[in-house]
Amino acid sequence: MFQPELETLPRHQLEALQSERLREQVAYVYERVPFYRRMLDERGLEPSAIKSIQDIHKLPFTRKQDLREAYPFGLFAVPREQIARIHASSGTTGKPTVVGYTKGDLEIFAEVVARSLAAAGGRPGMMLHNAYGYGLFTGGLGLHAGAEKLGMTVVPISGGMTERQVMLIQDFKPEMIACTPSYAQTLAEAFRARGVAPEEISLKYAVLGAEPWTEAVRRSVDEGLGVASTNIYGLSEIIGPGVANEDVNEREGLSYIWEDHFYPEVVDPETGEPLPEGKLGVLVLTNLTKKAMPLLRYWTGDLTFLTREPGPSGRTHARMAQIRGRTDDMLIVRGVNVYPTQIEALLQEIPEVAPHYQIVLSRQGTLDEMELKLEVAEPFFRGLGVPALSEENVEADPRLSHLRERVGRKIKDHVGISVRVTLLSPGTAPRSEGGKLRRVLDLRKQG
Known part of the structure; x- marks a missing residue:
């Protein structure tokens, strides 16, 4: 037409x-x-x-x-x-x-x-x-x-x-x-x-x-x-x-x-x-x-x-x-303006991770905390030879710990905020069931 x-x-x-x-x-x-x-x-x-x-x-x-x-x-x-x-x-x-x-x-x-x-x-x-x-x-x-x-x-x-x-x-x-x-x-x-x-x-x-x-x-x-x-x-x-x-x-x-x-x-x-x-x-x-x-x-x-x-x-x-x-949709975390799409754009530059993530915001005392739950890419995961990712094997495997540090450093350098990165196995981050996907979980609002 x-x-x-x-x-x-x-x-x-x-x-x-x-x-x-x-x-x-x-x-x-x-x-x-x-x-x-x-x-x-x-x-x-x-x-x-x-x-x-x-x-x-x-x-x-x-x-x-x-x-x-x-x-x-x-x-x-x-x-x-x-x-x-x-x-x-x-x-x-x-x-x-x-x-x-x-x-x-x-x-x-x-x-x-x-x-x-x-x-x-x-x-x-x-x-x-x-x-x-x-x-x-x-x-x-x-x-x-x-x-x-x-x-x-x-x-x-x-x-x-x-x-x-x-x-x-x-x-x-x-x-x-x-x-x-x-x-x-x-x-x-x-x-x-x-x-x-x-x-x-x-x-x-x-x-x-x-x-x-x-x-x-x-x-x-x-x-x-x-x-x-x-x-x-x-x-x-x-x-x-x-x-x-x-x-x-x-x-x-x-x-x-x-x-x-x-x-x-x-x-x-x-x-x-x-x-x-x-x-x-x-x-x-x-x-x-x-x-x-x-x-x-x-x-x-x-x-x-x-x-x-x-x-x-x-x-x-x-x-x-x-x-x-x-x-x-702008998040203010420790005085820094953060947009979820900023994070997503940075992740696309890292081939070892998949475009499936969730941002979780919480507050410890008076300090905001930001966690990025992030899936690793399927090809990278297969090469690790582990059934699933856990905190223990991320700490023990230099490939995983280096990836986690690289993601955190990239966000810090480009967005200006420190973030705790949690690596997830493929298929474990939240998925859409047809509607809009909830990328951000702000637990600060529950306090």
């Missing part, structure tokens, strides 16, 4: 379209959403003051707390009776974040997901094994509708039941899978445990998202499943998955944002000031076409950078780097 007339618009035409849609959207929410009317009035800002997309910085930010305070339907721009579907976040802290869609919004949702799947290698007639969770989470139904719009056959397997997933992949022979990157790793391990080689698996493409991941994870999925994996990006507050996707023929860690529907900015995490292209900051997104609950300048909390240089495919839409972490 590559749409040259939209995806390759000359930049000046794209900005003219964005300007027209932004003007309409600001006037629309001012009239229909009391929250935005109040926000603009407090700034003395009339909708008519927004004349082009270049004026977007005049608008206030919208934050997740605003959605929580408006729970459940306070930010809807249409009567509840005109809402065709409601989705919600997991609500891990307090009540969930609720979002709504009109029938027109659902058509846009399907369109941008179809566009993303096409960029990822999907074509009409292919089969999609959809292992995203169905329900209030936007992933399952979002990918489902987009795949159908593209003309694909959908297997709505949802998450979990790994044995059944493996069986159906072997029996149905889908060409594409959609799931979290951590669950793709789980499936790759399940195939390997059954003696099924990557070239024996029918899958050719993997569409991975819903959690930050690294090039090391990409390699492990590509090699384990015999696929070319791409990153799909989205968030329920804006629409769901399908805000952006990598092109399968590029895979440079840069995803095209479908700018005719979502306008991207990157701003300084502290000041909110716009940052130049290539500078890491917080991604801010504005709905240009959504009508049930359009958000202006939504502060995603995701850390990335943008480039508006046209990509090799000829698309002119902005590209964003893979998410480097979230401002609300």
